[in-house]
Amino acid sequence: MRTLAIETATAASSVAIGEGTTLRGMSVNVDSRGHVGFLVSAIDHCLANAGWKPEDIELVAVDVGPGPYTGLRSGIATAQAFAAAVGAQMAPISSLTVIAVRAATGRRRIWPVVDMRRGQVAVQPFRPLPGGVAPDGAAEVVDPDDFKAILESEAGDSLVVGDWHCLPDATWTGLHRVRRGRPRFPSAETMLEISDMLARHDKLTNAEDIRPRYMREPDVQINWSTFRSEGMWPDG
Amino acid sequence: MSGPIVLGIETSCDETGVAVLEGFDVRSSVLASQVDEHARFGGVVPEVAARAHVEAIRPLAHQAITKAGIHPDQIDAVAVTRGPGLVGALTVGYAYGKSLAYSMQRPLYGIDHMEGHLFAPRLAFEGYEPPAVVLLASGGHSQIVHVKAWGDYEILGGTIDDAAGEAFDKLARYMGLGFPGGPAIDQESSDGDPSAVDFPRALRDRPYDFSFSGLKTSVVTYLDKARDDGSLPSRPDVAASLQEAIVDVLIDKTFNAVEATGVEVIGAGGGVLANRRLREKFQEEADRRGVGLFIPSPALCTDNGAMIASVAVDRITDGHEPDPWTLDVDPSMRLGS
Numbered sequence: 001m002r003t004l005a006i007e008t009a010t011a012a013s014s015v016a017i018g019e020g021t022t023l024r025g026m027s028v029n030v031d032s033r034g035h036v037g038f039l040v041s042a043i044d045h046c047l048a049n050a051g052w053k054p055e056d057i058e059l060v061a062v063d064v065g066p067g068p069y070t071g072l073r074s075g076i077a078t079a080q081a082f083a084a085a086v087g088a089q090m091a092p093i094s095s096l097t098v099i100a101v102r103a104a105t106g107r108r109r110i111w112p113v114v115d116m117r118r119g120q121v122a123v124q125p126f127r128p129l130p131g132g133v134a135p136d137g138a139a140e141v142v143d144p145d146d147f148k149a150i151l152e153s154e155a156g157d158s159l160v161v162g163d164w165h166c167l168p169d170a171t172w173t174g175l176h177r178v179r180r181g182r183p184r185f186p187s188a189e190t191m192l193e194i195s196d197m198l199a200r201h202d203k204l205t206n207a208e209d210i211r212p213r214y215m216r217e218p219d220v221q222i223n224w225s226t227f228r229s230e231g232m233w234p235d236g
Numbered sequence: 237m238s239g240p241i242v243l244g245i246e247t248s249c250d251e252t253g254v255a256v257l258e259g260f261d262v263r264s265s266v267l268a269s270q271v272d273e274h275a276r277f278g279g280v281v282p283e284v285a286a287r288a289h290v291e292a293i294r295p296l297a298h299q300a301i302t303k304a305g306i307h308p309d310q311i312d313a314v315a316v317t318r319g320p321g322l323v324g325a326l327t328v329g330y331a332y333g334k335s336l337a338y339s340m341q342r343p344l345y346g347i348d349h350m351e352g353h354l355f356a357p358r359l360a361f362e363g364y365e366p367p368a369v370v371l372l373a374s375g376g377h378s379q380i381v382h383v384k385a386w387g388d389y390e391i392l393g394g395t396i397d398d399a400a401g402e403a404f405d406k407l408a409r410y411m412g413l414g415f416p417g418g419p420a421i422d423q424e425s426s427d428g429d430p431s432a433v434d435f436p437r438a439l440r441d442r443p444y445d446f447s448f449s450g451l452k453t454s455v456v457t458y459l460d461k462a463r464d465d466g467s468l469p470s471r472p473d474v475a476a477s478l479q480e481a482i483v484d485v486l487i488d489k490t491f492n493a494v495e496a497t498g499v500e501v502i503g504a505g506g507g508v509l510a511n512r513r514l515r516e517k518f519q520e521e522a523d524r525r526g527v528g529l530f531i532p533s534p535a536l537c538t539d540n541g542a543m544i545a546s547v548a549v550d551r552i553t554d555g556h557e558p559d560p561w562t563l564d565v566d567p568s569m570r571l572g573s
């Protein structure tokens with residue numbers, strides 16, 4: 001299945017095309033603000049090199065987060081429009097899964113980390129399986145102290161991967177059963193493997209079912225004292 | 237009328253708009269308004285707007301194409317607002333439109349939102365041609381533009397602080413009339429006397445500029461004092477009076493520009509131009525002076541995809557190059573620069 005994978009959930013965005021799990025082209029961008037300038041030109045570059053046309057794509061895989069929102073929405077809008085135009089199916093994939101799949105571990109429980117900005121991270125436990133990983137709990141957005149408490153309460157050994165570099169150094173002090181490792185960011189190339197597996201398990205979907213995983217309510221600052229004012233007329 | 241078939245997408249603020257044009261003929265124009273979502277916060281919240289756009293854009297694009305009665309293959313080009321506006325909101329529409337254009341192998345035209353408003357009267361009137369003076373007034377912008385030719389613009393003046401729509405929102409909130417303020421004050425004014433209170437028409441010495449923040453301060457000062465000494469007029473009277481002040485300023489400054497440039501064509505657009513009193517008084521003044529005034533329907537004055545597509549129709553007809561795929565949104569885009 002000719003697949004386009006779009007990854008914009010973190011500071012490093014990437015695009016990959018492949019035939020099943022076989023990579024046919026890839027492009028990476030490390031400027032976290034330039035998603036919209038990067039994506040389509042990167043897709044164009046990959047397709048042109050492979051000698052493919054947009055309508056050759058049968059499956060569009062997209063990272064739906066968690067991750068910073070503007071990046072997520074750039075990737076999702078790009079993926080949805082592409083899939084709608086060429087009639088491709090879609091594979092929504094979690095950023096945490098993409099990172100966890102690449103973590104090199106034998107038996108340790110894997111904790112991928114995504115920087116959610118404002119001092120918070122998204123985390124989720126995965127357990128290693130032969131040839132892959134499986135979620136071992138729900139994803140959540142936590143403060144560094146909370147994440148430390150979670151790791152302290154772990155009975156076995158843990159491997160923290162992803163963008164743990166954004167956490168304060170104090171997070172790691174006194175944690176003896178925790179190791180830190182790679183990868184730091186999710187990659188579109190890895191998404192080809194995951195989408196291929198989803199396709200083989202009949203787990204593909206259509207553009208209308210793709211939603212960003214925000215995991216936080218929008219920040220809204222309301223000056224309630226003025227907003228709730230009844231006005232100065234008795235009937236206000 | 238015939239011409240290129242253009243899909244237009246607008247997501248710069250709190251309305252998702254998609255339209256299909258054939259030349260300047262509107263084949264379809266659909267809108268998902270977020271007004272109710274923002275009303276509970278008393279104003280437009282950027283993150284709420286961006287979330288709503290990403291929900292609305294795909295079904296709306298589908299709906300616009302279906303309503304236009306065309307096959308997607310018939311689309312000749314895609315036009316999308318590139319700026320100015322809220323970065324998160326712009327990003328959704330521009331990413332969607334760019335990817336759609338690319339995957340259909342069609343050219344993409346990134347459009348200045350304000351130029352879209354300048355063009356909107358072309359969708360409704362034959363005689364709207366430069367040279368013209370155009371008043372653009374909305375919740376985000378208030379400008380007077382000298383249109384020398386299509387694509388050749390000089391900004392003569394505008395607000396030095398709040399936009400006209402912002403003034404309506406803030407004053408409506410102060411008076412307990414809710415959000416959005418423009419329609420609320422328009423409604424409340426129906427039974428009011430516009431001459432009940434003589435609010436100042438500020439900046440007499442700057443012919444094309446306005447200060448709505450100044451007006452807001454004087455209204456608030458007046459109301460606080462009137463309440464204290466028990467002389468507060470009825471709310472409809474206050475609404476009608478402050479609406480009259482905003483309307484007068486917008487019209488006076490526009491006609492100052494008309495006189496200075498000697499043009500005989502006036503255009504207007506932006507959400508504030510949906511105001512009934514402004515439309516009525518503007519027309520009276522234009523008739524009195526014998527100048528052509530072109531204000532499209534309220535649906536074409538507020539943000540929509542058709543106005544964005546119309547700019548691209550002009551670009552294509554003139555043989556302009558489309559956007560390269562490497563472009564990103566430009567939230568601080570400025571007309572004429």
Ligand SMILES: [Zn+2]
Nearest residue numbers: 374506507539
């Ligand atoms: Zn506007």
